[in-house]
Structure formats: C-alpha cells, structure tokens
Amino acid sequence: MNNRLRLVALALGMASLSVANTGVAPLHAQGPPAGGRAPSAAPATGAAPAAAKSSAATLPAPAPILASPIVRGLYVNRFAAQSQRRMRQLIALADSTEINAFVIDVKDEFGLNYASADPVVQRNAGNAGSIPNLRALLDTLKAHKILAIARIVVFKDSVTARVHPQWTIRTASGDAWRDKQGLTWVNPYSRELWDYNVRIAEEAVRLGFGEIQFDYIRFPEPYKSLPTQVFPGSNGVDKPVALAEFLSYAKARIGKLGVRTTADVFGLVTTLAAPLEIGQQWEVLSPRVDVMLPMVYPSHYPRGAFGVARPNAEPYKIIFAAINRARERDEKLGIRSPEHVRAWLQAFSLGQPPYGAEEVRAQKRAVYDAGYDGWVLWHPGSKYEAFVPALERELVSRKKALSTAPAAKD
Numbered sequence: 001m002n003n004r005l006r007l008v009a010l011a012l013g014m015a016s017l018s019v020a021n022t023g024v025a026p027l028h029a030q031g032p033p034a035g036g037r038a039p040s041a042a043p044a045t046g047a048a049p050a051a052a053k054s055s056a057a058t059l060p061a062p063a064p065i066l067a068s069p070i071v072r073g074l075y076v077n078r079f080a081a082q083s084q085r086r087m088r089q090l091i092a093l094a095d096s097t098e099i100n101a102f103v104i105d106v107k108d109e110f111g112l113n114y115a116s117a118d119p120v121v122q123r124n125a126g127n128a129g130s131i132p133n134l135r136a137l138l139d140t141l142k143a144h145k146i147l148a149i150a151r152i153v154v155f156k157d158s159v160t161a162r163v164h165p166q167w168t169i170r171t172a173s174g175d176a177w178r179d180k181q182g183l184t185w186v187n188p189y190s191r192e193l194w195d196y197n198v199r200i201a202e203e204a205v206r207l208g209f210g211e212i213q214f215d216y217i218r219f220p221e222p223y224k225s226l227p228t229q230v231f232p233g234s235n236g237v238d239k240p241v242a243l244a245e246f247l248s249y250a251k252a253r254i255g256k257l258g259v260r261t262t263a264d265v266f267g268l269v270t271t272l273a274a275p276l277e278i279g280q281q282w283e284v285l286s287p288r289v290d291v292m293l294p295m296v297y298p299s300h301y302p303r304g305a306f307g308v309a310r311p312n313a314e315p316y317k318i319i320f321a322a323i324n325r326a327r328e329r330d331e332k333l334g335i336r337s338p339e340h341v342r343a344w345l346q347a348f349s350l351g352q353p354p355y356g357a358e359e360v361r362a363q364k365r366a367v368y369d370a371g372y373d374g375w376v377l378w379h380p381g382s383k384y385e386a387f388v389p390a391l392e393r394e395l396v397s398r399k400k401a402l403s404t405a406p407a408a409k410d
Contacts, residue, residue, distance in 0.1 A: 051058075056163035069339050070289075070395060071147060071211075073101030073376040078113045079133050079383040081105060087140075093384060094146050097391035101147035103213055104131075104377055106204050107197075108151070109183075111159035118203055120196065126159045138208030149211040149262075150204035154246075155217040156195050158183045167193045169220070171227040178226075185220045188242050188279070189233040200248050205257045212254050213293065215264045217243055217285070218278040239279030247288035260290035267296040269327040282329050286340070293342050293376065296322040296349070298363075301349040312351050315359050318368035319343065327371050339374050343367050347377040347387050368398040 019371050041047045074094070080086045081104050093099060111126015114134045131137060141148045161168045161176065161184035169177040171184050176184045186193050201212045219239055222229055234242070251261040265280050275281035298318040301311035304403045306321040308314050345363040349355045360377065367375050377384060 003024065027166070029410065033297050055091060068395060069373075071101045071149075071339070071342060071374040071376070072098050072395065073103050073147070073149065074099055074384055075151075075376060075378045075382060076102045076104045076111060076382070077382045078108055078128065078131075079106040081113060081137075082129055084132075086382070087137060090384075091140065091145070091146065092383070093388065095144060097388065097393060098395045099391065099393055100145065101143065101149055101211075101376070103149045104153050104209075106150040106152055106209070107157075107200055108153045108252070109156060109158065112200070114199070114204075114207070117204060117306075118199055121200055121203065124157075124160045124163050124196070135207055142208065147211060148209045149213050151185055151198055151213045151215055152197060152208040153216045154214050155186055155218060156183070156220070156387040157163060157186050160193070160196065161186050164193075164196075170232060171232040172230055173227075174270075177220075177229050179220050180223065180226065187231055187233070188219060188235055188239070188246065189231050189235075189237065191233075194246050194249055198253050201250065201254050201261075202257060205259050209259070211260045211262060212250075213262045214247070214250065214265065217247065217263045217265065218276075218280055219243075220278070239277075240275045240281040240284040243279050244284045244288045247285065252291060262291035262293055263289045263293060264293045267294050267300055267322055270294045270296065270322045270329070282326065283333060286330060287333055290337075291342050292326065293344055294322065294326060295344040295378070297344070297346040297350075297378070298359075299346060313344065313353055315355075316362040316366045317399060318372050319345070321364045323367055323370040323372065339372060341372055342374040344373050344378050347384060355388035357387050360387045364390065369400045371399055373397050373399040373400040 014292065055261065071107050076087075076090060080090065090102065094102070110128035111124060112121065112130060113128075116122050116125070138148050163177060164186075165357065167186045167190045169187050171177050178184055197214075201214075206213065220229065237245075238302055254261045263285060265282075265285065266276060266278070268276065269280045269282050269285075275284070282292075296319055298315040299312040301308075301318055303309060303311070305311050306317060310319050311318045323341060323343050330336070330340055343363075344369070345360060346355060347360055353359075364375060367373075377387065379387075
C-alpha cells in the first residue's frame with residue numbers, strides 16, 4: 001500500500017465543479033485514493049497453519065450481522081491476515097479495546113487472499129499467497145465477538161484482467177488500456193465481471209464473513225497523458241449509473257445471505273456536488289448500499305479546504321466538515337439509517353505533523369459530533385500499536401444527538 005501514501009496528482013479534471021456550502025475550492029487532486037487502495041505493505045512474519053480443505057457443500061451458514069449497529073474496526077491487509085502471529089496480536093488488541101471489527105483483504109490488487117472452492121473464481125487466484133485455514137480464523141474472530149468484513153477490490157484488478165482480457169478497458173485501437181503504472185483495469189460495464197465479484201462475496205459470506213466491503217468502486221483516472229479509455233458495452237450509460245447498478249446488483253444477491261453490502265468512496269465525494277471523473281457521486285451511490293465508507297483522511301485535503309490552512313494539522317475540523325456534509329446529503333435522500341456513514345480514519349503519517357493517538361482521538365470525536373458512532377482505522381501495514389492510547393476500553397455510543405429535521409437546501 002506504499003503507493004497509496006504518495007501525494008500523487010489524480011488530475012480528475014474537476015476545475016468546473018462547485019462545492020456547495022463546504023468552503024472547499026474545486027480540486028484537481030486528492031492524495032492517496034479515498035476509494036481505492038494501493039499494494040499492501042511487506043508481509044508480516046509468522047506463518048499460519050496449513051489450510052484446511054473445504055468445499056461449497058460443507059460451508060457453514062452465513063454469519064449474522066453484528067448485534068451492535070456500531071462498527072469500530074481496523075484494516076487488516078493480506079499479509080497480516082496470512083500471519084498467525086500478527087492475527088493473535090490484533091485479536092488481543094481488539095479484546096482489550098472498543099475495536100469490534102476487522103476489514104480483511106479477501107481480494108486485492110494481488111488477486112485472491114483465500115483458497116476458493118469455486119472453479120470460476122479459482123482461475124483468478126494470483127500468486128501472493130492466501131490466508132491459511134481461513135474458516136478457522138473466522139471461527140476465532142466470531143468467538144472473540146469480532147465482525148469479519150470482507151474487503152473486495154473490484155475494478156482495479158490486473159490479475160482478473162490477465163485471465164479475462166475480454167473484460168478489460170480498451171483503447172481506441174482495441175488494445176488493453178493501462179494506467180501510469182502499466183496496469184490494466186477491468187471494465188465496470190461488464191456484467192460477467194459483476195457476477196465474478198459477487199460470487200467471491202457470496203463465498204466469503206458462506207465461509208463466515210459478516211459484511212461485504214467493496215473497494216475500488218470507480219473508474220481509473222483519465223489522465224490526458226494516457227490514451228482515451230474505451231468501455232465496451234457502455235451503451236451510453238453514465239459512469240455513476242454503471243457503478244450504482246453494480247452495487248444494486250451485488251446488494252440484491254448478498255442481502256439474501258443476511259449481511260450488509262458496503263462501499264468505499266473518495267473523501268471528496270461527501271462534498272463535491274458533481275460526479276468525479278472516476279464515476280463516484282454521493283447521491284447516486286449512497287442509496288444503493290447499506291453503508292458508505294468515505295476515506296476522509298486529513299492529509300489528502302489541499303490547503304484551504306473547509307477554510308483550514310493546513311488540513312493535516314487540524315484533523316477534527318476536516319473530519320467533522322466532511323462527515324457532517326455526508327449526513328446532510330443522506331438526509332436529503334431520505335436515508336436516516338443511524339450508521340449509514342462509516343468514516344475511514346487516518347492512522348498513518350503523511351506530511352506534518354506526524355500522526356499519533358492525539359490525532360486519532362480528534363478524528364473519532366469529529367465522527368461522533370457529526371452524528372455517527374462507527375469508524376475504521378486505516379494503516380497500510382496494519383500496525384496500530386501507536387494508536388492504542390486513543391482507543392477506549394469498552395464499546396460505548398458517543399455520537400452526538402442531532403436534529404432529524406431535513407437539512408436546508410443549498
């Protein structure tokens with residue numbers, strides 16, 4: 001995930017976009033993607049036991065949705081999840097704090113992180129290893145009352161693109177389109193690709209995951225220096241609509257198994273009125289999922305955002321403004337689910353000041369003051385020990401009671 005922590009200009013071509021009632025100037029970039037992730041950090045040490053054989057016929061019943069509507073989680077990357085030693089450490093951390101959920105890589109940019117029993121899925125395994133004895137790990141998490149959330153990277157999937165070149169984004173000449181890293185992306189308009197990703201989600205639920213989280217629910221950035229992107233099968237359907245239709249399709253199937261469908265989006269999506277060129281727009285996507293997870297990392301906002309000279313130095317102001325705006329927009333849509341917005345919070349340092357427990361504590365307070373209880377901490381290497389002093393010993397509701405009156409029109 002080191003690439004994710006670079007302040008790269010995304011050149012989203014948003015100069016003409018306006019931000020209603022936010023004080024944020026139109027942006028051409030937002031740093032490490034808020035809705036897409038970069039490759040994981042180096043593997044953790046300590047091998048897990050050998051994988052147990054499984055088949056679709058012997059999969060357990062779906063895990064029930066967490067009894068508490070409050071989810072306070074940690075991101076667990078593929079290598080941490082593959083390490084028995086590291087998982088013991090993270091479980092101990094959760095046992096002694098308010099943490100009650102792990103977002104675990106099931107499919108990322110490296111391919112699958114588990115041994116699938118589905119022949120259709122198996123072809124796209126990749127070569128970065130997988131979690132040994134996943135079902136035993138999920139049983140352990142359940143015993144410790146930790147909700148296992150399956151993170152599935154959807155449209156930035158070079159492994160699937162190699163196996164199924166017919167599913168890729170093309171250039172005008174018909175060749176596979178590649179991003180600045182030379183990676184191919186799969187086509188968000190491909191219904192076969194939709195089915196493939198939902199099959200993974202369904203298998204994850206039957207293995208014991210209690211929630212599905214889709215990441216990279218977006219199109220690649222259309223840099224002017226790269227060839228024009230061509231999307232076979234688009235048939236004039238706008239990008240936001242294509243993403244929304246995938247989420248509706250996924251939610252309809254996954255919901256039958258009794259778990260939530262959630263989606264990660266760029267932090268900018270909570271405040272920009274028009275859709276990003278990557279296809280994300282709050283009003284189009286928010287009604288299609290059970291939970292929206294905006295990545296509102298303060299380090300990713302430009303100077304002057306929300307009237308704050310140095311956003312990274314004032315995490316409370318940035319998180320509160322972004323999440324409060326998400327709540328207002330949900331209310332206008334008639335969405336009043338108490339935990340429909342769950343923020344990704346910054347548990348890493350990028351620029352000044354370095355982040356520690358104080359900064360995480362400020363971000364948590366901003367979420368509560370904006371009217372929500374849930375959040376997830378992101379560290380690319382899944383290293384959270386430095387932030388433990390910011391965590392409470394017990395899971396207690398802290399959100400501020402807010403008026404349920406409709407928000408004023410812009």
